[in-house]
Amino acid sequence: MREFYHYLQILKKRKENSGVIATVVKVEGSAYRHEGAKMLFFEDGTQYGLISGGCLEEDLSFHSEEVLHSCEPKIVTYDLRVEDDLGWGLGAGCNGKVTILMEPIRWNNLLATVLEELEQGHTVVSIRKLSNEEDRFQAFYSSNGKWLGNSLQRESVSLKATVLDFISSEQVLMEQNKIDSVSHFLFERLESKEKLYIFGAGPDVEPLVKRAAEFDFCPIVIDPREDRCHSKYFSDAALLVCEHPETFIAKNQIEFDSYIVIITHSFTRDQQLLHHFIHHRPKYLGILGPKRRTERLLHPEKVPSWLHSPIGVDIYAEGADEISISILAQLIKVRNQKRNRKDRRTIQSTAV
Structure with a gap:
């Protein structure tokens, strides 16, 4: 969470x-x-x-x-x-x-390490052993393979196997009663803000960046125009990159679980970006404009069903503010989808 x-x-x-x-x-x-x-x-x-x-x-x-x-x-x-x-x-x-x-x-060195891992984009699993006072402990395991905290449990094969299974699942929280045949364990998925790459820095992007930051996204704005890609317009952006989109893509690896929004208002740039991300699918891809325009951008390829075009939830939005709300609603929906699947519920397990 x-x-x-x-x-x-x-x-x-x-x-x-x-x-x-x-x-x-x-x-x-x-x-x-x-x-x-x-x-x-x-x-x-x-x-x-x-x-x-x-x-x-x-x-x-x-x-x-x-x-x-x-x-x-x-x-x-x-x-x-x-x-x-x-x-x-x-x-x-x-x-x-x-x-x-x-x-x-209370703030301590262990929590500082956990925060550092989260800020680097890693998923961290919190492992709590909820037993008697003498046997109780909390440790953390980062998705990059590092144990954080209690070292006594690092050699537990069954514990590590359970942690790895939990990371690969989409569960938020899981209880396990018999890892060591005695204790009660609680596993919890901890995540940082999802990265939202926004290609384009026009005036209509300003309310989207502001609202995305308010709802725990990490907005990154990419636009070659230094007069527009500026903190005076995007004070809530986590990062402003004054580069052409194709240059940014060539120099940076965009994670597969990222969110991509294309609002460049340039047919050529939109076309380049779409063709790239169609073949390097992110978690979310949306583009401003009617579907007919998207069909032209991708021709002769078909518009995939997972591409959000037109972008946003259909609320008959007019103007930058309403459009930003419709886009953010769709981003939140995609982010929260996994929480509503059956296997996201807490699991009571008696198996090792």
Whole structure:
């Protein structure tokens, strides 16, 4: 989840403050948020994020005080299906049961290493052993093959095999009860912001960059015009590259899980970019303009079904602001699709 990446950045800024991180570890039925959703509490009462629509946060803040004082993790369960005075239903209509793990957290060298791995674009798996106090531990494994943290578990063949299987899956969170025949393990996928490459720096790109940054994308703007590809127009861009698109592509390897948006307003440049990315498919590819134009750009090749043309969700958008909203909605939909697959639910496993 990208929330952890965001909270690491907050913890880094508040190095002297102790906090509590709450993670949804199990959902039965429907709920406001799914497994992996997080919230961060600090000892001064500051809160970041939401786990429910406001139904549970006040009670969670009381539990966070207890965790801060005890320095021990705690599991809290809310049954939102019960609507009597003793239950948590409150008429909210969620009809679900939510289990939340609350853990003390404070900035340290291990978290600094995890943040560094995430900033380099690696997926990191958090491995928690939820046993008795003496046997409890947390470690991290980076998708680049590095163990971070507790070294005692690095030689565990069954643990590493489970981690690798988890990375290759699309699950956000997974429970495993019998890796060592005794303990209860919790695996969680941690990710940084997805890279969004935007080819074109026209005025209509400005609201898209701003909104993409707000919704945890990492916008990179590529355009050869120095007067347009400038921070005065794109202060929220993670990177501004004043180069011709073909030069940028030749010099840089764009990751397969990247998002590509083409808004150059140049037929020739759009054509070059489309032909390249059709044969080097990213996670998302969208191009501004009607489908007839895209057909001309790709002729004699067919327009593939996975290409988003015209780009964006059809909300009859007019003007740069509305178009940026329709594009962002589509980007978010693609990003969240894997969360709604059946195998993204928490798995209770008894196999090694």
